[in-house]
Amino acid sequence: xxxxxxxxxxxxxxxxxxxxxxGVILRNSVxxxxxxxxxxxxxCFRDDEPPHWxxxxxxxxxxxNEGVASGGMLNGxxxxxxxxxxxxxxxxxxxxxxxxxxxxASRLAASLLDFExxxxxxxxxxxxxxxxxxxxxxxxxxxxxxxxKDILRSSLPVHWGEAxxxxxxxxxxxxxxxxxxxxxxxxxxxLAEELRRGLNGDHDWGEGARTLEGNGxxxxxxxxxxxxxxxxxxxxxxxxxxxxxxFLHLQQQCLMFIIMCAQF
Amino acid sequence: xxxxxxxxxxxxxxxxxxxxxxxxxxVERTCEDGVQWxxxxxxxxxxxxxxxxxxxxxxxxxxxxxASFRIENERMCxxxxxxxxxxxxxxxxxxxxxxxxxxxxxxxxxxxxxxxGFVPDYxxxxxxxxxxxxxxxxxxxxxxxxxxxxxxxxxxxxxxxxVAAAQALLDHDYxxxxxxxxxxxxxxxxxxxxxxxxxxxxxxxxNLITEPEMVGEEDWDSPDFVHASSLAALLRWSQxxxxxxxxxxxxxxxxxxxxxxxxxAE
Numbered sequence: 001x002x003x004x005x006x007x008x009x010x011x012x013x014x015x016x017x018x019x020x021x022x023g024v025i026l027r028n029s030v031x032x033x034x035x036x037x038x039x040x041x042x043x044c045f046r047d048d049e050p051p052h053w054x055x056x057x058x059x060x061x062x063x064x065n066e067g068v069a070s071g072g073m074l075n076g077x078x079x080x081x082x083x084x085x086x087x088x089x090x091x092x093x094x095x096x097x098x099x100x101x102x103x104x105a106s107r108l109a110a111s112l113l114d115f116e117x118x119x120x121x122x123x124x125x126x127x128x129x130x131x132x133x134x135x136x137x138x139x140x141x142x143x144x145x146x147x148x149k150d151i152l153r154s155s156l157p158v159h160w161g162e163a164x165x166x167x168x169x170x171x172x173x174x175x176x177x178x179x180x181x182x183x184x185x186x187x188x189x190x191l192a193e194e195l196r197r198g199l200n201g202d203h204d205w206g207e208g209a210r211t212l213e214g215n216g217x218x219x220x221x222x223x224x225x226x227x228x229x230x231x232x233x234x235x236x237x238x239x240x241x242x243x244x245x246x247f248l249h250l251q252q253q254c255l256m257f258i259i260m261c262a263q264f
Numbered sequence: 265x266x267x268x269x270x271x272x273x274x275x276x277x278x279x280x281x282x283x284x285x286x287x288x289x290x291v292e293r294t295c296e297d298g299v300q301w302x303x304x305x306x307x308x309x310x311x312x313x314x315x316x317x318x319x320x321x322x323x324x325x326x327x328x329x330x331a332s333f334r335i336e337n338e339r340m341c342x343x344x345x346x347x348x349x350x351x352x353x354x355x356x357x358x359x360x361x362x363x364x365x366x367x368x369x370x371x372x373x374x375x376x377x378x379x380x381g382f383v384p385d386y387x388x389x390x391x392x393x394x395x396x397x398x399x400x401x402x403x404x405x406x407x408x409x410x411x412x413x414x415x416x417x418x419x420x421x422x423x424x425x426x427v428a429a430a431q432a433l434l435d436h437d438y439x440x441x442x443x444x445x446x447x448x449x450x451x452x453x454x455x456x457x458x459x460x461x462x463x464x465x466x467x468x469x470x471n472l473i474t475e476p477e478m479v480g481e482e483d484w485d486s487p488d489f490v491h492a493s494s495l496a497a498l499l500r501w502s503q504x505x506x507x508x509x510x511x512x513x514x515x516x517x518x519x520x521x522x523x524x525x526x527x528x529a530e
Binding site (some may be wrong): 001002005007015021022023024025026028030031032033034035036037038039040041042043044045046047053104105107109111112113115116138139142145146149150151152153154155156157158159160162163165166167168169171172173176177180184187188191192194195210218219 | 518
């Protein structure tokens with residue numbers, strides 16, 4: 001894999017499960033400050049290089065920018081200028097949209113999805129060779145070594161049912177899961193919308209997408225209205241619960257204050 | 265969400281997002297002179313993403329991070345030659361596992377579980393001087409009088425001391441001079457408060473290892489349920505240990521023979 005990704009050194013890391021969990025061990029000792037692994041960014045998926053079909057039409061809140069969608073103006077700035085890929089603008093430090101967890105996760109997920117759907121083909125449908133071939137072979141090998149989706153799903157509390165979550169007896173975990181759930185819902189919506197637009201375009205999606213499309217799965221996935229309606233319903237419920245819990249919390253604090261005043 | 269949408273999200277989007285969530289890392293864009301020239305970059309780096317997490321407390325201890333990572337060879341607005349580089353923080357022997365600190369998203373334990381899907385095995389007995397106040401790893405939540413607090417073995421939130429003191433005052437009828445003596449110096453936890461907190465933390469710790477009450481309907485025999493439940497149990501065990509250590513450290517603040525009338529009353 002190191003050779004395929006042009007990582008160095010190529011022969012000092014070993015992926016092992018000797019301790020019961022998968023990890024990376026050294027084949028030869030290294031001294032302090034020596035390089036253990038060096039991998040070119042070109043070999044990595046980057047959140048500032050989303051695939052062509054992912055047009056970054058989402059704002060800081062992860063929601064769709066209507067102005068962008070219609071190709072209009074946003075705060076007086078031409079949309080084309082704001083999202084231009086021109087040299088230099090890619091690295092605009094004031095591009096706060098990049099700091100949004102939902103937004104960067106969506107961009108990286110789009111890159112991964114793009115690789116999974118397009119597979120070993122170039123975007124113009126031609127065959128690939130040379131360095132790109134190595135990179136794609138490496139990525140395929142890397143993907144084959146990732147945990148299977150069932151284990152990943154059961155490991156992440158955001159996918160747990162209420163019964164399991166409650167057995168953790170940890171309010172912080174439950175709150176974190178609530179936050180993660182809605183960030184994820186935004187990301188799913190963004191991805192699905194971009195994917196739908198991409199599929200409607202003249203992009204060649206390769207075998208992966210065609211199989212999904214043939215099964216009717218993709219069409220259902222991209223039924224955005226139903227997906228968005230469900231998310232909004234859920235958000236309404238959470239807003240109500242937060243209001244009630246805030247009120248109860250305030251009551252408790254007032255009570256403590258009154259008790260302490262009376263005592264002193 | 266209708267089943268059909270659940271299924272489709274499972275097939276397409278969620279596994280991809282889960283991979284991103286558990287494997288992506290954040291790096292700063294800085295040029296040679298250390299000046300940040302752009303927003304943080306999030307990357308999914310193959311091979312690098314197989315490296316496990318290690319504690320940041322106490323370099324050289326078992327389970328602590330022995331390597332760090334950063335972007336090298338980058339220039340202002342130019343990352344074509346840039347590489348993600350992992351370097352050894354100390355000498356590492358042949359056959360030893362490489363560990364990096366995943367950062368604040370891996371502490372405390374519940375955040376690590378939410379972010380990466382595992383419960384870290386942080387050393388509960390780590391020395392006081394090795395604990396970085398900004399990166400406390402061993403944190404547990406403690407409820408007192410309906411309010412939630414986060415405690416770690418080496419510090420007590422001031423609000424919690426106030427709540428515990430108020431409760432103790434409610435439980436006993438003290439004279440003003442007795443109270444003044446018991447409250448002691450500013451910044452020092454009075455023995456009667458330390459005792460009340462230690463008792464509360466001990467009770468909470470044992471509550472965490474009692475059989476949890478199951479709510480809702482789940483497929484209790486499925487491997488997914490068993491795996492998720494074992495992680496929830498590991499989190500409870502981790503919280504249990506933190507609370508016991510917290511209580512233990514508080515008990516050291518209580519003199520064996522206290523002249524405080526409140527301590528006697530407690």
